[in-house]
Amino acid sequence: MRGRPCGIIKNEYLAHQPVYSLAQAQAVLKQAVYLYNYKRPHFSCDMLVPQEAHQSERPLKRRWKSAIFKKAEKESVNENPD
Secondary structure (H helix, E strand, O other): OOOHHHHHHHHHHHOOOOOOOHHHHHHHHHHHHHHHHHOOOEHHHOOEOHHHHHHOOOOOOOOOOOHHHHHHHHHHHHHOOO
């Protein structure tokens, strides 16, 4: 896991959780990932939780850019500085 999901899990679920052992850290992280995937609505999934979106029959509106598009967009900006 990388990028935005890590930041959300860290800032919304882990930042205010004191952890005193590796076992406790693993348990807290496991719970945070569960909440992120099964309880937290996501804007990119039409305000459904990912599990609901995955099981849904209706198409989702695409609200994200692929990594390839972002890379090309970034390279374009670097080639044509204003």
